Amino acid sequence: MHNKTIAEISRDLAAGTYSSEEITKDLLTRVSKLDKDINSFITVTEEQALSQAKAADANRAAGNASAWTGVPMAHKDIFCTNGVLTTCGSKMLSNFEAPYDATVVTKFNDAGAVSLGKLNMDEFAMGSSNENSFYGPVANPWDKDRVPGGSSGGSAAAVAAGFVPGATATDTGGSIRQPAALCGVTGLKPTYGRISRYGMIAYASSLDQAGTITHTAEDAAMMMNVMAGFDAKDSTSVDRDVPDYTATLDNSIEGMTIGLPTEYFRDDLSADMQQQVRNAIAEYEKMGAKVKEISLPNTHLAIPAYYVIAPSECSANLSRMDGVRFGHRCEDPKDIEDLYCRSRGEGFGEEVKRRIMVGSYALSAGFYDAYYKKAQQVRRLIKNDFVTAFNDVDIIMGPVTPTPAFKRGEKTSDPVEMYLEDIFTIALNLAGLPGMSVPCGAVNNLPVGLQLIGNFFDEARLLNAGHKFQQATDWHLKTPTGI
Amino acid sequence: MEWEVVIGLEIHAQLATKSKIFSGSSTAYGAEANTQANAVDLGLPGVLPVFNEEALRMAVKFGLAIDAEIGMKSVFDRKNYFYPDSPKGYQTTQLHHPIVGMGHIDIELENGESRRINVTRAHLEEDAGKSVHEGFDGMSGIDLNRAGTPLVEIVSEPEMRTAKEAAAYFKKMHSIVTYLGICDGDLSQGSMRCDCNVSLRPKGQEEFGTRTEIKNVNSFRNVERAINTEIQRQMDILEDGGSITQETRLYDADKDETRSMRSKEVENDYRYFPCPDLLPIIIDQEYVDAIKATLPELPDAKKARFQSEHGLSLMDAAVLSSDRQLADYFEAAANISGDYKIAANWVMGDVSAALNRLEISISELPVTAEQLGRLLSLIKDNTLNNGGAKEVFNALLDGKGTDGAEGVDALVDSLGLKQVSDTGAIEEIVAQVLADNPKLVEGYLATPEEKRGKAMGPFIGLTRKAAKGVNPQVVMDVLKQKLSEL
Numbered sequence: 001m002h003n004k005t006i007a008e009i010s011r012d013l014a015a016g017t018y019s020s021e022e023i024t025k026d027l028l029t030r031v032s033k034l035d036k037d038i039n040s041f042i043t044v045t046e047e048q049a050l051s052q053a054k055a056a057d058a059n060r061a062a063g064n065a066s067a068w069t070g071v072p073m074a075h076k077d078i079f080c081t082n083g084v085l086t087t088c089g090s091k092m093l094s095n096f097e098a099p100y101d102a103t104v105v106t107k108f109n110d111a112g113a114v115s116l117g118k119l120n121m122d123e124f125a126m127g128s129s130n131e132n133s134f135y136g137p138v139a140n141p142w143d144k145d146r147v148p149g150g151s152s153g154g155s156a157a158a159v160a161a162g163f164v165p166g167a168t169a170t171d172t173g174g175s176i177r178q179p180a181a182l183c184g185v186t187g188l189k190p191t192y193g194r195i196s197r198y199g200m201i202a203y204a205s206s207l208d209q210a211g212t213i214t215h216t217a218e219d220a221a222m223m224m225n226v227m228a229g230f231d232a233k234d235s236t237s238v239d240r241d242v243p244d245y246t247a248t249l250d251n252s253i254e255g256m257t258i259g260l261p262t263e264y265f266r267d268d269l270s271a272d273m274q275q276q277v278r279n280a281i282a283e284y285e286k287m288g289a290k291v292k293e294i295s296l297p298n299t300h301l302a303i304p305a306y307y308v309i310a311p312s313e314c315s316a317n318l319s320r321m322d323g324v325r326f327g328h329r330c331e332d333p334k335d336i337e338d339l340y341c342r343s344r345g346e347g348f349g350e351e352v353k354r355r356i357m358v359g360s361y362a363l364s365a366g367f368y369d370a371y372y373k374k375a376q377q378v379r380r381l382i383k384n385d386f387v388t389a390f391n392d393v394d395i396i397m398g399p400v401t402p403t404p405a406f407k408r409g410e411k412t413s414d415p416v417e418m419y420l421e422d423i424f425t426i427a428l429n430l431a432g433l434p435g436m437s438v439p440c441g442a443v444n445n446l447p448v449g450l451q452l453i454g455n456f457f458d459e460a461r462l463l464n465a466g467h468k469f470q471q472a473t474d475w476h477l478k479t480p481t482g483i
Numbered sequence: 484m485e486w487e488v489v490i491g492l493e494i495h496a497q498l499a500t501k502s503k504i505f506s507g508s509s510t511a512y513g514a515e516a517n518t519q520a521n522a523v524d525l526g527l528p529g530v531l532p533v534f535n536e537e538a539l540r541m542a543v544k545f546g547l548a549i550d551a552e553i554g555m556k557s558v559f560d561r562k563n564y565f566y567p568d569s570p571k572g573y574q575t576t577q578l579h580h581p582i583v584g585m586g587h588i589d590i591e592l593e594n595g596e597s598r599r600i601n602v603t604r605a606h607l608e609e610d611a612g613k614s615v616h617e618g619f620d621g622m623s624g625i626d627l628n629r630a631g632t633p634l635v636e637i638v639s640e641p642e643m644r645t646a647k648e649a650a651a652y653f654k655k656m657h658s659i660v661t662y663l664g665i666c667d668g669d670l671s672q673g674s675m676r677c678d679c680n681v682s683l684r685p686k687g688q689e690e691f692g693t694r695t696e697i698k699n700v701n702s703f704r705n706v707e708r709a710i711n712t713e714i715q716r717q718m719d720i721l722e723d724g725g726s727i728t729q730e731t732r733l734y735d736a737d738k739d740e741t742r743s744m745r746s747k748e749v750e751n752d753y754r755y756f757p758c759p760d761l762l763p764i765i766i767d768q769e770y771v772d773a774i775k776a777t778l779p780e781l782p783d784a785k786k787a788r789f790q791s792e793h794g795l796s797l798m799d800a801a802v803l804s805s806d807r808q809l810a811d812y813f814e815a816a817a818n819i820s821g822d823y824k825i826a827a828n829w830v831m832g833d834v835s836a837a838l839n840r841l842e843i844s845i846s847e848l849p850v851t852a853e854q855l856g857r858l859l860s861l862i863k864d865n866t867l868n869n870g871g872a873k874e875v876f877n878a879l880l881d882g883k884g885t886d887g888a889e890g891v892d893a894l895v896d897s898l899g900l901k902q903v904s905d906t907g908a909i910e911e912i913v914a915q916v917l918a919d920n921p922k923l924v925e926g927y928l929a930t931p932e933e934k935r936g937k938a939m940g941p942f943i944g945l946t947r948k949a950a951k952g953v954n955p956q957v958v959m960d961v962l963k964q965k966l967s968e969l
Binding site for chain 2: 086093099197199201204206232235236312313315316319320326336340360364365372
């Protein structure tokens with residue numbers, strides 16, 4: 001049962017092939033047996049999952065079932081869940097039971113989904129390897145010595161390992177697409193503002209976006225149908241109609257123009273990786289798509305700009321973690337200064353501290369113009385690159401990562417090396433555009449992802465293009481070899 | 484050396500919205516600690532602010548009232564600092580793009596002149612919570628009920644030169660925000676607080692001296708006292724050849740002294756940057772015009788009208804227009820009676836005295852404007868004399884009588900205060916008085932002609948004693964007549 005997609009489970013539940021309680025129990029058993037080696041869950045909410053499953057079965061029996069009734073899934077531990085531990089992968093929140101549900105969580109609950117628990121992640125979503133979690137690193141199900149990517153490493157690994165058919169995730173600089181690529185699953189980061197951020201613990205507010213990790217584009221469309229939409233509680237969410245994302249999955253892509261940015265196919269990308277991506281593009285050409293070379297000339301500025309803007313925002317966003325009202329508090333503080341210093345010193349990990357320091361520096365009096373303001377100007381240039389490109393093409397494609405999954409510990413000594421993991425993904429967050437990672441090949445038996453980049457609010461086209469590719473190939477159906 | 488004093492004020496006024504600036508919690512004062520603080524106010528992980536548009540409307544109203552530029556695009560910034568009553572670790576405020584730009588108000592000086600004070604800007608921001616240091620065994624408690632209450636911070640140009648001017652400016656701002664109904668103006672509850680920036684420079688010097696900031700002064704009187712105390716302190720230092728440290732000071736009203744709170748060197752770098760959780764506020768002229776149409780008559784306009792329409796003196800008009808409720812009360816009573824001068828005298832006299840004595844506001848006064856108007860009408864048509872009217876007024880203050888104008892009439896009857904103006908009746912009383920006091924009459928007749936006016940006094944007193952409520956003018960006339968006939 002564990003390799004079924006959301007769509008298949010939804011159909012099976014409707015057909016009565018098995019009940020929600022049965023599949024929920026089955027998956028919970030699989031998690032309890034196998035997750036000790038993967039470490040994708042921080043919290044398994046077994047009791048709650050079973051009661052949700054029973055309620056879903058009862059609703060179905062009463063004739064009140066929708067596509068999601070009784071379908072199991074799990075949430076990245078960045079989403080607040082009422083009465084359930086919500087840690088964000090940090091010691092700082094290791095005792096924090098959120099008193100409310102994030103809007104995304106509420107939407108899945110209302111849709112009748114069954115949540116199995118909370119998924120591991122890099123602390124406060126800062127990282128590209130899931131080695132920055134207070135709850136320990138997550139192993140890649142394809143090779144347990146390798147990282148699953150990050151920060152949504154738990155979400156990607158849990159789906160790849162067959163613990164859940166789909167998981168929520170978030171992407172601030174590549175945190176959905178990169179782990180999806182490294183774990184051989186499908187990851188969608190929607191347009192900034194498409195999904196409510198309410199209840200999603202903020203890392204960098206102007207870049208953070210909730211999204212999906214699933215096996216297939218079709219499943220991503222089903223998750224989007226639940227998650228997308230305006231939320232009055234999030235001023236940055238956009239009030240705009242939400243299409244039925246499943247309705248256009250099978251549209252023909254004949255005549256679709258694919259832009260290939262020169263800057264994404266240079267030396268940073270190994271020949272092996274490049275070959276896999278080029279093969280995937282060739283597949284699209286077979287389906288009638290046209291290919292056009294384009295240029296995104298400011299691509300090289302994306303990482304520097306990101307590492308000013310994101311730390312600046314995080315330096316303020318994480319100030320509320322002060323040991324006063326919730327979260328970790330040091331023992332016997334002697335005064336308020338001591339309480340702040342030790343609570344935060346003990347509660348945050350190295351990478352989080354590094355980014356708070358960088359951000360505080362960038363925002364300091366006398367440095368603001370040179371760093372933060374300049375970075376915002378660069379951000380506009382990067383966005384303009386895409387706006388110009390989309391005048392000529394319908395979709396942009398390229399690699400997701402420069403390499404397949406790397407070994408644990410391989411990049412931990414050099415933060416900049418780690419930051420380069422996001423070289424192809426980070427620009428989209430700065431521009432606010434939607435992007436998707438679709439399994440498209442393998443190098444040394446490790447999955448490789450193809451990145452699809454869409455125009456603003458053009459998620460339906462990404463899902464359509466992803467689905468058509470998955471109809472023609474079977475990379476998304478490959479089972480991990482390490483579990 | 485002769486010194487020139489330079490004063491600038493930063494006034495924080497709590498906006499009278501029902502809910503907070505970024506959350507749905509109530510802003511009501513005085514609730515049990517932390518009962519008006521939801522997840523957003525507590526700054527829990529994951530929560531987001533949603534801007535309360537009512538606060539915007541009120542801030543624009545204020546901007547229009549002080550003839551200021553309105554920020555058609557205003558932006559919220561985060562001001563970063565750690566303090567336990569600041570739950571997010573930053574205050575959401577407006578640094579570079581405030582909602583209200585340069586404006587001005589006129590203040591009245593004691594010599595009857597008015598002076599224009601420019602207002603640099605006014606911006607929207609959130610109030611902090613409160614730290615409570617008593618009753619927690621040496622620890623501190625945090626009450627976040629106030630956290631997130633909307634504020635406008637009104638920043639003046641450093642244009643005031645005396646503590647009296649500063650107090651007059653604070654008073655005028657109080658008058659304007661309460662007129663607009665955007666702030667309840669309750670100083671004792673901290674609805675309006677004032678930070679005073681004070682510096683001295685040698686007379687004639689252009690460059691400003693080093694300033695100190697006296698934080699959170701919360702009464703008109705204390706603004707004046709605190710500034711005067713601080714001027715003296717700075718002057719003493721400068722006269723001794725010392726220099727002023729730029730710092731924040733607190734005013735201790737009991738000791739009438741200011742003392743250092745923290746010096747500027749150790750103050751935070753606030754690391755302002757635009758709040759990414761809130762969109763810039765964009766408004767258009769239509770929006771501004773619609774608010775403009777709702778502006779009430781403001782204190783200066785009312786003052787001018789009281790002078791031109793009702794013939795009041797500048798000082799009377801200024802006093803009566805300073806408080807909107809007092810002005811409304813005055814005007815309602817005057818309109819009923821038709822006599823604005825008497826109404827002005829009464830409101831500034833007996834009414835104000837009663838308010839001070841009872842320590843209540845005009846809205847709590849037991850005598851309604853309708854009742855005062857009726858009372859004044861009765862004076863005007865000679866039904867009551869002034870003494871009788873005071874007696875009725877005091878009875879109403881004591882809660883006697885019934886509601887409305889009828890209540891006044893009933894009291895006049897029951898107290899037997901109706902003034903007797905009937906000449907025939909008064910003639911009888913006067914005749915009786917003269918008959919009962921032959922010695923006084925003799926004395927009067929022995930008085931030389933030119934001193935007889937004064938000698939009439941005892942007869943007036945006796946007549947009025949004999950019959951309460953006799954019209955004193957009629958008594959005079961009748962007495963003169965009767966005595967001349969003797």
